[in-house]
Amino acid sequence: MTVRSYVSSGTTPTRRVTTDSASLLAEYLKTQINFPSCGTRASAARHFLYWLQQHRLPLSQVDAAVVERFARHRCQCMGHGGVRYSPRELQRPGYITNVGRFVIFLEDRGTIRVPEDLAPIALRLPAYGNHLVSLGYSRGTRSMLVSGAEHIVHWLRLSRISAQNLDDCDIERFAKHDCRCFLCRKHGAPTTFGVAERRRAGVTFLQYLRACNLVPERSVIDEDSRLVAFRSWLTHQCGVTKHTAVRYLAEAARWLTALGQDPGTYDAVTIRSIVLHQPSSRSHKSVQLTATVLRTYLRYLAANDACSPELVYAVPRARRPRNAALPRFISPALIERIIASCDTNTPVGLRDRAILLLLARLGLRAGDVCELGLADINWGDARLRVDGKNRRAAQLPLPQDAGDALLAYIEQGRPPARDDHVFLRVHAPFKSLKPSAIACLVARARTRAGVEGVPTGSQVFRHSLATSMVRTGCSLEQVGTILRHRSPNTTVIYAKTDIDMLARVAQPWPGDSSC
Numbered sequence: 070m071t072v073r074s075y076v077s078s079g080t081t082p083t084r085r086v087t088t089d090s091a092s093l094l095a096e097y098l099k100t101q102i103n104f105p106s107c108g109t110r111a112s113a114a115r116h117f118l119y120w121l122q123q124h125r126l127p128l129s130q131v132d133a134a135v136v137e138r139f140a141r142h143r144c145q146c147m148g149h150g151g152v153r154y155s156p157r158e159l160q161r162p163g164y165i166t167n168v169g170r171f172v173i174f175l176e177d178r179g180t181i182r183v184p185e186d187l188a189p190i191a192l193r194l195p196a197y198g199n200h201l202v203s204l205g206y207s208r209g210t211r212s213m214l215v216s217g218a219e220h221i222v223h224w225l226r227l228s229r230i231s232a233q234n235l236d237d238c239d240i241e242r243f244a245k246h247d248c249r250c251f252l253c254r255k256h257g258a259p260t261t262f263g264v265a266e267r268r269r270a271g272v273t274f275l276q277y278l279r280a281c282n283l284v285p286e287r288s289v290i291d292e293d294s295r296l297v298a299f300r301s302w303l304t305h306q307c308g309v310t311k312h313t314a315v316r317y318l319a320e321a322a323r324w325l326t327a328l329g330q331d332p333g334t335y336d337a338v339t340i341r342s343i344v345l346h347q348p349s350s351r352s353h354k355s356v357q358l359t360a361t362v363l364r365t366y367l368r369y370l371a372a373n374d375a376c377s378p379e380l381v382y383a384v385p386r387a388r389r390p391r392n393a394a395l396p397r398f399i400s401p402a403l404i405e406r407i408i409a410s411c412d413t414n415t416p417v418g419l420r421d422r423a424i425l426l427l428l429a430r431l432g433l434r435a436g437d438v439c440e441l442g443l444a445d446i447n448w449g450d451a452r453l454r455v456d457g458k459n460r461r462a463a464q465l466p467l468p469q470d471a472g473d474a475l476l477a478y479i480e481q482g483r484p485p486a487r488d489d490h491v492f493l494r495v496h497a498p499f500k501s502l503k504p505s506a507i508a509c510l511v512a513r514a515r516t517r518a519g520v521e522g523v524p525t526g527s528q529v530f531r532h533s534l535a536t537s538m539v540r541t542g543c544s545l546e547q548v549g550t551i552l553r554h555r556s557p558n559t560t561v562i563y564a565k566t567d568i569d570m571l572a573r574v575a576q577p578w579p580g581d582s583s584c
């Protein structure tokens with residue numbers, strides 16, 4: 070399939086559209102005469118035209134939905150020479166594919182109008198291939214992504230979706246469509262990729278089209294101007310990080326509709342119900358996040374005189390008593406076993422080992438690891454600059470083994486990319502990691518090391534470091550400095566983990582019996 074075949078000859082038909090089915094079929098037949106299956110293709114087109122006429126559907130309205138209706142109809146149509154079409158014909162794998170060919174013929178002929186702004190997208194396909202080369206994609210992945218992009222263009226034309234209206238929901242629909250597209254067929258059998266590959270191809274192509282300004286930038290969150298203003302306030306007034314802003318906005322988007330358009334009409338009952346009436350599937354942490362974000366949102370509105378400041382106190386407290394549970398930690402021996410499970414002969418192993426050592430030795434958060442930049446490493450003084458929460462930068466000493474692992478990764482494992490982040494994906498596009506990727510690599514390392522029945526997540530390294538520091542005699546103040554806690558109260562919880570010290574200060578139970 071060449072690019073040229075996707076490009077409509079223009080929205081204005083070059084010839085007068087004929088309504089005579091016979092002459093239309095004859096015209097189509099001329100274009101197919103050199104193919105061995107010419108007769109089958111013509112028969113499918115004739116059947117389709119007959120069905121359209123029976124349902125009084127004009128040719129100009131034919132799209133993916135009409136073809137789908139045709140594919141599912143209970144056939145009692147009368148064929149050539151008064152012989153009925155066989156309903157079994159419709160079930161043949163290549164039958165609807167042949168109808169798709171006829172629809173493309175009608176599109177190219179100008180009988181069916183396709184959105185004008187799809188033509189520049191189709192012309193971009195060769196440049197898209199070159200773009201993928203520059204990003205470092207392997208040949209196999211490139212081939213999948215380019216054929217996926219061709220498939221999208223074909224599907225967009227058939228679905229009559231213009232580039233102006235294209236968004237993420239359309240990509241999801243594309244990924245899940247019941248594919249009978251003729252360019253994904255070879256001898257009638259499907260050659261198309263699965264839903265996951267189609268989704269990946271769609272997302273990657275949409276990102277490219279947005280970067281080229283061929284498709285407008287749009288997201289669910291950006292559509293609401295209140296959230297755009299809230300993000301700006303969070304970023305510029307509160308100094309929150311990009312990841313925190315994303316979490317807060319996603320949470321606020323859940324209940325903004327329930328809250329109403331006019332902040333002047335907000336009342337305590339609505340505010341309380343947002344926190345208290347939540348699905349039972351939501352965890353305590355999630356409910357806590359709702360309360361925190363709602364409180365922050367109301368503070369933001371109050372700061373802009375949009376609502377009464379007292380409303381902030383209407384948000385119920387959704388938290389457990391402070392320090393109710395012990396921090397979850399694992400023993401230093403198991404930590405070392407998890408770190409040792411990385412295969413340092415591979416780029417992934419080098420990267421994962423460096424990350425695990427930073428988590429274990431410095432107690433970095435997953436977000437800190439993701440945001441770490443090459444300029445944040447001071448090799449001369451063996452120091453690491455970490456931004457941390459609320460962009461409160463701190464300088465941490467870089468331990469020898471963590472520094473060695475970092476150097477080995479940068480020299481031997483890090484892909485050549487323009488990105489300034491230290492840790493990058495090992496496959497193209499070589500983007501920085503997300504916190505969820507850190508959790509995944511920790512889980513993989515635990516499985517490799519055969520460590521089971523211990524707390525999960527990357528945060529456990531942070532808790533384990535603090536616990537072992539307390540148990541080896543470090544003061545809570547020192548622990549708080551390493552963990553970069555703003556308040557000493559946050560560090561107090563680790564006092565509970567020093568079981569030996571607690572046993573020494575415990576008083577005997579009064580009386581002979583505890584009952």
Ligand SMILES: [Zn+2]
Nearest residue numbers: 144145146154
């Ligand atoms: Zn029929």
Ligand SMILES: [Zn+2]
Nearest residue numbers: 224248249250
């Ligand atoms: Zn398809």
